[in-house]
Amino acid sequence: MMYETKNLNQNSIEMANKHINNLTMPSWALGDLLDIGVKLSGIQGVFPPKIEEKRIYIFACDHGIVEENVSLFRKEVTEQMVRNFVSGGAAISVLSRHAGAGTVIVDMGVDADLSDLVKRGDILDRKISMGTENFSKGPSMTLDQAEKSLKIGFELVKESYNENDIYAIGEMGIGNTTTSTAVVSGLLGSEVDLITGRGTGIDEKARLHKVDVIKESLQKRKIERDESPLSVLQKVGSYEIGAMTGMILGCASFGRPVVIDGFISSTAALLAFKINPKVIDFMFLGHRSMEPGHKVIIEELGLSPLLDLNMRLGEGSGTPLAMNLLEASCKILSEMATFESAQVSRENEVQ
């Protein structure tokens, strides 16, 4: 399957730059807020860009690797947290309400019967299976399943991009920092020990065990230096990471900005980037996570995270606050007065 991306609209970018230079402030004095506005103009292909309809997609999935005792929480917490999202008590629920962003919860492979939530329309059923396989014993999924996960994310954008000005991605899945670390090391060859963090809060002994599990698994799964992104996803990845990857490709294909959360969703960003580097143009990093593996992804992508608040929660929790900044940026472009309209003297107009 081919995922083509749009090009940024150079005409809108030019209009944005020109307009910004006429706004009542010293040259480029709002810094990154202005760069953001220019990028959004290019992505949406209009000037001024607008961010009103904001949607955060949270992809949930269970991970076979949890059998290896890599997490502080047991697997059941994935289902429990999905129910917490639905009832509005999770961090992402609170923060998305605060930002005026809608959430869509997608079951990609939670190992539980969520049919009550599906029937009530509280979540979308895209379950590929009852969770991934334990990748220390065999591949996480089949190639078909990997492709399917990408397609699910892509199609969700295709179906909804006319209604949404901006997307954000988040996830839930006990064990998914382990999966992400394996994927990142598989893609970049990073030293596992350096990029393995404490996830939900394991101690150093447990972290070293996690490192061992990941290292052994990568050897067993025989990941080559130039392994394709899809193959890495299949061997040591997971469905929610695949779906987020597909959603990013979808945003780049249909011209919508997408805000990435922390380590796990940035792993999807890295996969999307390896599939098509042009996705960078459509992407914003919501924040800098405390997870050590996030740093190497940020460096590889070459993007600056918008916020740096020592967060490490996931769920998409770093995206609503970032969306708020992007929205502010749009309003600067559409609502500020120009020197002419406000009758303010320009610089160098002395005497």
Added chain:
Amino acid sequence: MMYETKNLNQNSIEMANKHINNLTMPSWALGDLLDIGVKLSGIQGVFPPKIEEKRIYIFACDHGIVEENVSLFRKEVTEQMVRNFVSGGAAISVLSRHAGAGTVIVDMGVDADLSDLVKRGDILDRKISMGTENFSKGPSMTLDQAEKSLKIGFELVKESYNENDIYAIGEMGIGNTTTSTAVVSGLLGSEVDLITGRGTGIDEKARLHKVDVIKESLQKRKIERDESPLSVLQKVGSYEIGAMTGMILGCASFGRPVVIDGFISSTAALLAFKINPKVIDFMFLGHRSMEPGHKVIIEELGLSPLLDLNMRLGEGSGTPLAMNLLEASCKILSEMATFESAQVSRENEVQ
């Protein structure tokens, strides 16, 4: 005049810490958002803290030092920008609307007739004089005027703290990066060249001229190593900086959080800190400014700015976005579910 500060409420702080540990997330996984919530609990003396009524005070003043050709914009721009604030076209107007924060514009000493705005209730008239004196030729103001400027800021909090959950400060005054640089160097003994920036956008030649003006003025005004903050304000400061200093002291006195903007309002924060170091407990730095002098203030205060967006505009423009983060933090404390209420298994509850 004595400015007493409150103490943080330790009981509320304890309640906040205890509550946070029961919320459905790994331990302290929302990082700074949680630290902010604890600090706000201590400041407001209640749990959970709340931020609904948000007010940004913008203090405007003209600066005699502008005669020395230190700015790219002419003095008239101070008045023009005040009118732009009133009509809602300035950056701070747009961003405060976005954050749902009210603005109060205070004339501390604009060298123009603003009586039409005062009559319409668009601005507050606290004009001390038609601008400060040129501090390269004599002190910026009298000691009486310096004390008066502090008192104005303090009284504004005293009159309004029952209606406001949080304050922010901003300013307008062509020439006020020059004034701030002189005040900071006067207070900390910082090398003038290192902390003199490009203000509204002057080139390197003009910046070196600005350095010379400030250095000479500091010598002429005979600022001693242990000069009192009030004396530094009087000799090389300005009314809007004095009023912001007083507002910070007022917030610390009446138990309200105050968000500081960039270099100029942080100069006021530094003055308030030198008057009473306990103000730190009530203060949040909205963002990290591009102005080089901001760095030394941040280090002296020992606080981390909430945002880092390469802004250098002033007006209070860095505060609405920061207020939005603080508001989010309050909602996390009041709206998130606990492990018990959401029936989510805690960490280590394996089997």
